[in-house]
Amino acid sequence: MAVNPDNYGLRLFVRYLVLCLIALIFIFPLVFMINSSFKPDSQLLADTSSLRAFLPVGDISLNNYFGAFRRAPVGLFVLNSVLVTGTTVLLSLLICSLAAFSFAFLRWKGRDVLLSIVIATLIIPFETIAIPLLLLVSKLPWIGLDGLHWGWLNTYRVQIVPWIADGLTIFLFVQYFKALPGELIEASRVEGANWWQVYYRVVMPLSGPVLATAAILKFLVMYNQYLWPLIVVQQESYRPVMVGLGYFFQLNVAWGEVMAYLTLITVPVLIFYLLLQRAFIASIASTGVKG
């Protein structure tokens, strides 16, 4: 069937127009947040009923950013979140990919049952295990420079360790590993590679897309942590960004400072996404998993 070039162009135009409109719906909240972070509260609130809310017009300044830094230790919160998130993501990629490698390539008794149990943990909401986990970590031992301690509360490790391994990440790796050509693994084994060498010389170099997907999903979960740090961290020095957001909700809410804080804490997320953007898009195509 012949394609009418004019109709094709029109269809393309309409398609892009619709896509742009949908994209605008997603972008508007971000535009609102960033623009509002430069406006005084009175103007910010007055602008909400008009398109001015999305435009950097009127009394524009950095005062809200200065105010946000006065109100809360923003840098400390971002540093804490980046540290906890970064460490957890790295450890999670290592531990979960190793576990998945074992499930996908090694033959051992009870493997399928255990994999089923791991996948079944996906349906358990975190809220249901939060309290037992709290009781557990509050009694765990730790040997530090100053000797043996009991209890992990008010530390970085209590925010990291319980989140390293999870069913979804292991499942993602298992699915991806199973789709890799079996001949590669067999050839490596025939050539004399041990399983560890197969893992880090053959499988992992081919796993860029799933690493990116798992990293981004874990990053989002960790960076957005609220309930867990709320109950296990009482000291300000270990608080992450989402708990820190509460500093801005007083009886009289300083909305401009809220927007400035939100803009500041969004920056690490955007940087992380931009760094892994290509691999993430590739992973959507190959694994079908979206964040």
Add this chain to the structure above:
Amino acid sequence: MKLTKHLTGVVIASTCLCAPALAQTRLTMWYHGAGNEVESRILNQIISDFNTSQSDWTVTIESFPEKSYNDSVAAAALAGNLPDILDVDGPVMPNWAWAGYLQPLPIDESEFADFLPGTKGVWDGKLYSVGLWDAAVALFARQSTLDELGLRKPTLDKPWSREEFTAALDAAKASGKYEFALDLGMNDQAEWYSYAFSPFLQSFGGDIVDRSTYKTAEGALNGEAAQAFGKWWQSLFSGGYAPGTSEDPADQQTGFIGGKFAFQWNGNWRAVATMEAVDDVVFLPAPDFGAGNKIGAGSWQFGVSAKSKHPEGAAEFIKFAAQDKYLAAFSDGIGLIPPTPSAAQMTKNYSGGPLAVFFDLSKAQALVRPVTPGYVVQAKVFTKALADIANGADVADTLDAAVDEIDADIESNSGYGHR
């Protein structure tokens, strides 16, 4: 030899100088005001003054965001990680005392004899907590609005009756000058509903729970008076007098000031900002719907954690913080009501100043929220019921359902210790 003598002298001297500091026992304190610069500055000053005023105790503070403070305390109690001194919201205090988070204050109640009643947390006949301020709600209006609409200015002695209040709303609505006659702050569905609106119910003669036994809400929340309140409450929204539950969150800050509303039901924490923006603002007492005019009472207070090994030290700090000069400093800083008349005299806003009316309102009208551990659940049930009624739900059915839910909660907690 000379060097050795010098060194020995230095060591002895430094040991002597450090001795008081080393002897001080550390007390930990948790506070709900993280992010509140003014409160933090005043509280840090009090702590600094206390730490240098004596040699037995040194207080260290950890501040939490208010919205998540109660959850943090509950989690810490589970993990056995509570501090010595706890900051507690007045109406939540009975729950924390009942749950074993707090112990009675080892201070004679007579030390706080002149404190406003709402600033003292009493449960089971014992004093558990003391507040350094109180809060009050009033009807914000413009004198020019009252004049234009031909309305009498209500006073504490002669507040508006239900008919007068209705007539005022009718007049504001008929004037066509306002988007709504009244702003109630309906978007805030946290504890605001029970704090700000249950006094209306109490002024009708009802209540959230039967205070004579605290074992049921039957009759109090669904009796004749409560039904009358529910119908009046619903009429505010069905009649177009007030915006409903989807109200813009910014309205409490800008709605009255911007002329969107003729009247606003708001707290004294918004009074200073409103006075700065509205020259002729007046703060009116709550209307009397038949059983007296009421407003809520009870704000944040200090108590001693049940786990504290040094309750006497914690009590020393609380007594120290309750000095008039600090009460006045808090009032000047955040605009809230100083608990004592002598502290009020030391403030710029309450010693005959523009906010003095709030002290009088609090003294004359204030009614603490139900003093029961079950209040934390009852407040949520009450909030949902009022939101549902505002959205058009059947009044009788909704109140009956609320009573059932409250009674079931009381029963499942074996009466919350009420005898």
